C-alpha cells in the first residue's frame with residue numbers, strides 16, 4: 001500500500017447509518033488484512049465505542065486539541081478486531097464546538113502520520129463547519145443517505161454546503177478570495193444559491209476564475225451509499241439522486257451501492273456485537289462488502305488519475 005487513505009462518512013441527517021457503515025467498513029478492511037484506525041469525529045455524540053463494544057474512552061480529540069495529549073498515538077484504543085483501533089471524539093466538549101481550521105488540519109495531519117493503511121472517519125449529523133471541514137479534509141468523501149425525503153433533502157444540502165465550503169477554502173490559494181467572499185454571503189447580490197449558479201458565475205468571470213472552478217468541480221466528487229433500503233423503488237433513489245446532482249448542481253456524485261433495511265443491525269447494537277464480526281454472512285454485510293470493494297476500486301482509479309486531478313491543499 002503506497003499511500004495512507006482517509007475515508008470520511010457523513011451525509012447530513014442523523015440516524016441514517018453513518019456510524020453503522022463506518023464502523024463495519026472499518027472491520028471489513030481490517031479483516032482484509034489492512035491496518036485500520038476508526039476516528040469517531042461525531043464531536044457532540046461520539047458513540048463508535050458502543051458500536052464496537054469497547055468501554056467508553058477517557059481521552060480523545062478534545063485532549064489533543066487542548067494539547068493535554070501531545071502524541072496522538074496515546075489516543076488509540078485497541079478493539080477486539082485484529083488490525084482495528086479506535087480514536088474517539090470523546091467528551092461532549094463544548095470547547096471544540098467551534099474548532100479553528102488550523103486545529104482541524106493539525107488533527108488530520110496527526111492522524112495521517114499514524115501507522116495505518118486506512119483511517120475511517122465517522123462524522124456527526126448536520127452541516128456545521130466542523131463536520132463539513134473534516135469531510136473535505138479526507139481523501140475520499142462518502143455520504144450515507146436513506147430513501148426518505150428528509151434524508152434526501154439533507155443530503156442535497158450537505159453536498160451544496162460542502163462544495164461552497166471547499167470553494168471558500170481553496171479560493172484563498174488561488175487569489176480569488178475577494179471574489180468568493182461576497183458570493184458566499186446569504187444576502188449575496190448575485191443570486192448565487194446553488195452549486196450550478198456558483199459554477200455559472202465563475203465561468204462568466206472567465207480567465208483564472210474558470211480554471212479555478214473547473215479544478216474544484218473535478219476534485220469534488222462525493223460518493224454515496226443508500227442505506228435502509230426496503231423496496232425496489234427505494235433502490236432507485238441512489239441513481240436518481242446522482243442524476244439530479246448532475247442536472248441541478250452540475251456536480252458528479254458516485255453511487256457506491258445500497259444496503260437493505262435489516263433488523264439484525266439494531267440487534268447488533270443492542271448486543272454490542274458489531275455485525276461484520278459476529279454475522280459476516282448476513283445480507284447487509286454482504287452488501288457492505290460489495291460497497292467496500294467498489295470504494296477500493298474507485299480509489300485505485302483515482303490514484304491512476306491523480307496526476308491530472310490536482311486537489312488544492314485545503
Ligand SMILES: Nc1ncnc2c1ncn2[C@@H]1O[C@H](COP(=O)(O)OP(=O)(O)O)[C@@H](O)[C@H]1O
Nearest residue numbers: 014015016017018019020228260261262265266
Ligand atoms: N440498514 C439498516 N437496517 C436497519 N436498521 C438500521 C440500518 N442502518 C442503521 N440502522 C439503525 O439506525 C440506527 C442509527 O444508525 P447510526 O449508524 O447510529 O446512524 P448515524 O450514525 O447516521 O446517526 C442504528 O441504531 C440502527 O439500529
Ligand SMILES: [Mg+2]
Nearest residue numbers: 018019042123
Ligand atoms: Mg453516528
